[in-house]
Each structure stands twice: as C-alpha cells, then as structure tokens.
Amino acid sequence: MSAAQLRHANQLEIIRSEEKDRYMISLLSQQLDELYTKLFGLDHFHIYQSYLHRLSELLYFLTTTLLGRQTIGEEYVCLIQYDPAKKQIPSLFHRVSMVFLRVFGDLISKYLLSSLIIRPLAEEYFHPKLSSQTLELLLNFVLTFVERTHKLFFYLTGSYYDLSKTLTGIRYLIYTRSTAESTSIENKLTRTMKILCLCLCSQHLVESYHQLKQIAVSISQHRQELTRANDNKEKKIISDDSTSATIVSVQCPLCYEPADSNVALVPECGHVFCWQCIHTWVAENQTCPLCKTNTMQSRIIHLINY
Structure with missing residues (x-):
C-alpha cells in the first residue's frame, strides 16, 4: 500500500493549473469585450481592451482566491495554496497582495523603473534627452529580462511560477x-526540466543580445537626430531641393508616437505600427488593432528605410 501525503507541486502540475486559469480568464475577457462593443461600439476599443483584460483577471481572482476558494485551474489539478513561512493556508492579506501584484504589478513596476531608475540613469550615461522610444525599449528589456530569468528559476526549481x-x-x-512509479516519473521530470532550462537559457541570452543591439541602434539614431537639430538651429523643413535625406514620420495608431526607425507592417491588411506596440498587441490578441484581421507575431514585417 502506498502512503498518502502532501508534497510541493512540480512544474508540470503548476503549468497545467496556470494554463487552465489563463484559458478561463480569456473567456471572461472575450465576454467583457463583446459587452463593451455592444454598449459603446468599436470607437477607442483598442485603447480600453487591455483594461478590460485586467478587469476580467481581477473579477476571476475576486470570485476565487480572494474568497478563499480554489481557482478552476487549481481545482482541476488539485492544488492547494500554501504559506511555507507560517505552514498554513495564506492569509487574506497575502492573497490580496498576490492578486493585486498579479493584476497591476506590471504597471507599478513600469512606473517605478521608468521614473526612478531607467530615465535618470539613461539621461546621465547615454544622452540628456533620450527619445520616448529608446526609454520604452530600455524599460521593456529590463522587465523582460527579469521575467525570463524568473521563469528559468521556476523550471529549474519548481518553486514559484509567477512573480x-x-x-x-x-x-x-x-x-x-x-x-x-511516481518517484521514477519525478526523477525523469527533474532531468527533463534541467534540459529545458538549458535551452531556455540559450534562447534568453540570444534574445537579450538582440534587444540590447536594438537599444544601441535607437540611441545612435536619436543622437544623430539631435546633432542635426543642433546644427540647423531650427525645425527640420522638408523641401524638394534639400540635399539631405527626407524623413517622413509615421505615427503609430496605438501609442501615437513617431515610428521612424521601428516601423512594423501587418501584411494581411497593410496597416503600420511601432514594432514594439504591434508585437505586444498581437501576442495577446492575434489580430490587427485597427481592422481585426487575424495575424500572428511571426508574420509581422519590420520595414527598413521606410
């Protein structure tokens, strides 16, 4: 006879629970999207869609975790939340803090990193007037680096999936x-996760290198623009007899910032956006923000010298 026991959940069990919760949140988010479009139409829908997704996530955890119940994903895998410090079910304060950080943590971290760390350091060591695009690239790099590093530790140790x-x-x-048999499966899982962690680490290093390279290019281009502006002492005037290259600004419909050097094209419909904006949007929605044509990240085209 095997002995029944409580043990810490492994990586696969936690991932199965998280995937189920994400699926349920996406269904709730779709319902809120349909409700919004029926009440207010499609005007400015792409502006508020991210807020609707946060609202759906908040409502989901409000009716489960904050009420002391299992989420659908946790119930599906039979997981129990546990506070190892006090060796008991997490208190209401811990659960409220966890839900708040999960729903709004990225907004808080973006604000604190941008205003207190990235902007002061960037202006001191790179240039006194960096473009908003470069600051956004720096911010996304730091956040992505922390998130990917945290995921690597999860696959290696199986402790915490979410920050x-x-x-x-x-x-x-x-x-x-x-x-x-379960012990043997656990040993195989440990070896598999170590191999997966090694692969993800290699991918993490390569993607971080490309992000840093993109940041360096953005800083260099912005320095050249500021140098030309200082030499001219006036605003740039586009004329037919100008000997310099003509620069046509493309305004991104999502962030309303110029996307001069990072223009991305959605090939299915021909709409153009900032490279970072459209990638962030398509990762969550897989549609064009303007016409709702289906697309995916791998099909987005980076326009050079647009």
Whole structure:
C-alpha cells in the first residue's frame, strides 16, 4: 500500500493549473469585450481592451482566491495554496497582495523603473534627452529580462511560477500517493526540466543580445537626430531641393508616437505600427488593432528605410 501525503507541486502540475486559469480568464475577457462593443461600439476599443483584460483577471481572482476558494485551474489539478513561512493556508492579506501584484504589478513596476531608475540613469550615461522610444525599449528589456530569468528559476526549481507568488511567498501543495512509479516519473521530470532550462537559457541570452543591439541602434539614431537639430538651429523643413535625406514620420495608431526607425507592417491588411506596440498587441490578441484581421507575431514585417 502506498502512503498518502502532501508534497510541493512540480512544474508540470503548476503549468497545467496556470494554463487552465489563463484559458478561463480569456473567456471572461472575450465576454467583457463583446459587452463593451455592444454598449459603446468599436470607437477607442483598442485603447480600453487591455483594461478590460485586467478587469476580467481581477473579477476571476475576486470570485476565487480572494474568497478563499480554489481557482478552476487549481481545482482541476488539485492544488492547494500554501504559506511555507507560517505552514498554513495564506492569509487574506497575502492573497490580496498576490492578486493585486498579479493584476497591476506590471504597471507599478513600469512606473517605478521608468521614473526612478531607467530615465535618470539613461539621461546621465547615454544622452540628456533620450527619445520616448529608446526609454520604452530600455524599460521593456529590463522587465523582460527579469521575467525570463524568473521563469528559468521556476523550471529549474519548481518553486514559484509567477512573480506575484514569489513576492508574497505563496507556494502550491498537492495531495498524492507516493509509489515507486511516481518517484521514477519525478526523477525523469527533474532531468527533463534541467534540459529545458538549458535551452531556455540559450534562447534568453540570444534574445537579450538582440534587444540590447536594438537599444544601441535607437540611441545612435536619436543622437544623430539631435546633432542635426543642433546644427540647423531650427525645425527640420522638408523641401524638394534639400540635399539631405527626407524623413517622413509615421505615427503609430496605438501609442501615437513617431515610428521612424521601428516601423512594423501587418501584411494581411497593410496597416503600420511601432514594432514594439504591434508585437505586444498581437501576442495577446492575434489580430490587427485597427481592422481585426487575424495575424500572428511571426508574420509581422519590420520595414527598413521606410
């Protein structure tokens, strides 16, 4: 007879629970999107869609975690939230903190990083007047680097999948029966996760290198623009007999900033956006923000010398 016991959930069990929760949140988000379009139409819908997704995520955890219940994903895998410091179910304060950080943590971290760290350091060591595009690239690099590094530690240790749970110290327990077969599967899983972690680490380094290269290009281009502006002492005037290259600004419909050097094209419909804006949008929606034509990240085209 095998002995029943509580143990910490492994990586696959936590991922299955998270995937189920994300699926349920996406269904709730779709319902809120349809409700908004029926009430207010499609005007400015792309501006408020991200807020509707946060609202759906907040409502989902409000009716589950904050009420002391399992989420659908946790119930599906039979996971139990656990506070290892006090060796008990997380308190209401811990659960409220975890949900708040999960829903609004990225906004808080963006504001703090941008205003207190990235902007002062960038202006001191790179240039006194960096473009908003360069600052956005620096901010996204730092956030992405932290998130990917955290995921690597999760695949390696299986402790915390989400940063909100890391900061609040909430782990998962699962009730199982220990057998020789389950022990063997656990050992194989550990080896597999180490291999996966090695692959993800290589991918992480390559993508970080490309992001840093893009930041360096953006800084260089902005320095050249500021140098030309100082030499001319006036605003640039586009004329037919100008000997310099003509620069036509393209305004991104999402952030309303010029996308001179990072223009991205959605090939299915021909609309153009900032490279970072359209990638962030398509990662969540897989549609064009303007006409809702289906697309995906791999099909977006980076326009050079547009």
